[in-house]
Amino acid sequence: MTAQLPDPHSPELLTCDVLFSGVGGGYAPGGVVVADGVIAAVGDPEALRARYPHARERRAGAIIAPPPVNAHTHLDMSAYAFQALPYFRWIPEVVIAQRAQRGVAGAERGADELTRLGTGGVGDIVWSPEVMDALLAREDLRGTLYFEVLGPFPEKADELFRAARERLEGWRRKERPGGPRVGLSPHTPYTVSHRLMRLLTEYAAGEGLPMQIHVAEHPAELELFRTGGGPLWENRLPALYPPTFAEVIGRAPEPDLTPVRYLDELGALAGRPALIHMVNVTPEDIGRTARAGCSVVTCPRSNRHLSCGTFPWAAFAAAGVEVALGTDSVASGESLDVRAEVAFARTLYPELDPRLLVRAAVKGGHRVVGTPIQLLRRGEAWHTHYVW
Structure with missing residues (x-):
């Protein structure tokens, strides 16, 4: 039969x-x-x-x-070898030691991997003009390419802003329907002077440019804004910074000052940037983020690998903040696969409804990078x- x-x-x-x-x-x-x-x-x-x-x-x-969205990554570091180390060892032993691997070839390799994974969209931090040119020309990328700007000296802010604006306006003319969009990323509240941060965020808000800012990744960032010192300041290269941290942020550090409060009072949240990491925050920070209407992108594996702490997901969800997921760089996140990020998050947050995690990887990501959801x-x- x-x-x-x-x-x-x-x-x-x-x-x-x-x-x-x-x-x-x-x-x-x-x-x-x-x-x-x-x-x-x-x-x-x-x-x-x-x-x-x-x-x-x-x-x-x-x-x-x-397909999930990788809402925050550094594709130009995709040729780096992954290594899990505490943050203040990872910077010199991985980021600086492998800097010859950073550039267009790494970015192309990362973009190829996103295509292979079938990623629904990407939010990529772009370090160099050459990388921006290469990624903008790709027809298989959707999402936003955020040009990263640094500059802690207030007296150089106007010059840096003019150069960044000129580049951004040139790249925006190269945008194509269905292709990647150009955005802006003032690096962090402590590597961008108060004047440059204000100029960049006001310009982005006025032009409708999407933004991402790295905020409160490591506990030392809180110490820096409260005291003006600590590991972040002690490990800087002195020639690349003003003599005091107060000169960078244009105000004296104080016990209740946090990076989020600083950005809020500076007016930098008015353009509703996506805030990346947000691991080491206070309840007041979460409230400020919600009131400003900012989304947050968390990178759970990277935070764990660099010993930065655990993102307080439940508190942000309770406040109504839109959360998305990113992998950060291959060097810290191990891969560009957001599905692996979700799997790790399910073990890290066993008390959270898993539907919340999956929604963040899909809908939250699309909302951050500005792509249509399937x-x-x-x-x-x-x-x-x-x-x-």
């Missing part, structure tokens, strides 16, 4: 632990009914079993969702890359 093969045209119910369709809060567990390569329905598996009793059922995987809904084609 010949075994009867399943009818390839009959509907199939694919189940998973977490389903995020791009709309709403998701399902846990979840299911997708697929017929003839087209999505027929999504939702709770029990409801789908009742509606499609003849559907063949199989477990697809842990997560079904649109939706899993009736009538849309089914793709195997929806299974993580």
